[in-house]
Amino acid sequence: MTPVERPLEEVVPLPFFVYGTLRPGEVNHALFLRGRTLAEEPAVLPDAALYDGPGYPFAVHRPGGTVVGELITAEPGAYAELLAGLDRLEEYEGPGRPGNVYDRLARPTLRPDGTTVRAWAYLAAPLVARDLREAGTEIPGGDWLRRPSRA
Structure with missing residues (x-):
């Protein structure tokens, strides 16, 4: 899909909400984000696990x-x-594509002061999400950096 074929919402430059290996100090932050960001600030993604x-x-x-x-x-x-790099990393091929591992969605996020910011968030694609809900291991508190398996 070329940028011309993408729906308007997909090309609107929104910030990104990152919650795992793209967070500061994690491996993919260094590979994909270092030197390419204007701002990095704490936030939460409501209505997600x-x-x-x-x-x-x-x-x-x-x-x-x-x-x-x-x-x-x-x-x-x-x-x-x-x-483009984050879409490749997250195995996102476009809206509704059957090969997606994650779907990139515009979602409201919350800053610590309570203000809402619309941002791109990569959520598990529907079939992946179904499997996780049925047999996955939920991370208590929703914080990858504080997960129990982290040494």
């Missing part, structure tokens, strides 16, 4: 839940490259 995956987490829509992470604003001029 966090599940442990094979070395990385999955956020899943769940009313009343909360996922802890950071709100990342791209450096001017780096947005398109960053968006």
Whole structure:
């Protein structure tokens, strides 16, 4: 899908909500985000739960839940490259594509002061989410950095 074919909402430059290996200090932050961000600030994703995956987490829509992470604003001029790189990392091929591992969705996030910011969040694609709800391991408190398995 070319940028011309994408729905308007997909090309609107929103910040990114990151909650796992893209958080500051984690491996994919260094590989994908370092030097490409204008701002990184704490935030939470309401109405979501966090599940442990094979070395990385999955956020899943769940009313009343909360996922802890950071709100990342791209450096001017780096947005398109960053968006494409994160889509590849998250195995997101476009809206509703059957090969998606994650879906990129525009979701409200909350800053510590309570202000709401609309941001891109990668949530588990429907079939992955179903499997996680049925047999996955939920991370208590929704914080990847405070998960029980972290040494």
